[in-house]
Amino acid sequence: MIKEEMRIRSNLPIAQHIFEMKLEGNIPEEVNQPGQFLHMKTTNQVTPLLRRPISICSNDKDKGQLTVIYRSGGQGTKCISEKKIGDTIDVLGPLGNGFNIENVNRTDTVVLAGGGIGVPPLYGLGLELKKKGIHVVSVLGFSTASATFYHDKFAELGEVFYCTMDGTEGHKGTVTDVMRRENISFDQLFACGPVPMLKSLEDTFPDAKGALSLEERMGCGIGACFACVCHVQDDPTGKDYRKVCSNGPVFPWREVALR
Structure with a gap:
């Protein structure tokens, strides 16, 4: 774990209330698993007091850069969304234990099931799986079309199924609905999203191998x-x-x- 002032290289909205931030520093060299996260200080003022945990979306050790995607919803993340190119931000990281793919075989089919702001860490996982030549299928759920993001990037990993709760993009319904409706089979299932989504997946696929990430x-x-x-x-x-x-x-x- 490192504490450092990382340099902001970009901080742009990519969907409704969703921002993508690229950071530069020494922390990328320490990242060893997709699914780890950063703890970011939102401001130099007294409030908001607590740091905000933000999942690492992707990591480039060669460039010394990483990407995070976050939702600007509360006071702290609003402060982060107002950061400009060239600013620095106080970061602790990388933190936590990420996705271990050592037991994923090259012949496996892996489903990445993501919901909302739980989607970003699955992209970094998908990149690592693709490097190993593993067949990746992504099933991504959002509230509405304006909240969706990273269409092209996930398409580069393999087949993608989108769903929205209101049916404005892709299938109408949940990630679990799509997996049942499309009869998607898999050898391992990796998921990140709201607890009700994870609970639905666990109940529907009680013998699933793989892992889940909690928000x-x-x-x-x-x-x-x-x-x-x-x-x-x-x-x-x-x-x-x-x-x-x-x-x-x-x-x-x-x-x-x-x-």
Whole structure:
């Protein structure tokens, strides 16, 4: 983990309330798995006090640059969206455990299932899978057409299915609806998105191999404050838990309780 003032190379809106930011510094050299995240200080002022966890979308060690995609929804992310090219931003990273693809075989078909702002870390995962020659199918869900992004980039990875809750783009419905309707088969399933989406996938595909990534509010981002704990499944004591920031944010299917 490094704490550094990363240089902003671009910070542009790519969908409704969605921004793509490119950062330059030493942290890209330390990234070792897709799905890791940054903890970003939003301003040099006293408030907002807490950093914001932002998933790494893609990473380029040769250029010393990485890309993040975030939603500008609250005060903190609004401050980040107002940053300009050439500005610096205080960043801790890379943090957390990402997607481990060592057990993915070259002959496997891998489905990337993403929802909303859970889509970005799956793009970096898709890039790594493509490098290994693995067949990738992406199923991406959004609320409405104006919230969709990265169409061309995911198309470069393989076949893509889009869905929106209101039906304004792609299939109408959820990621799980699309996978059932299209009878999409897979050897491994990797997912990131809202908990209801992840729970639906886990219930529908109870034998799935792969992993999921949780989106969670965090305090410290390094496992010290216990603000982002989640319980494990099938724990009769109710006292066994995982920290999303340090044990995760990526977990094997059926390890943590999805509520």
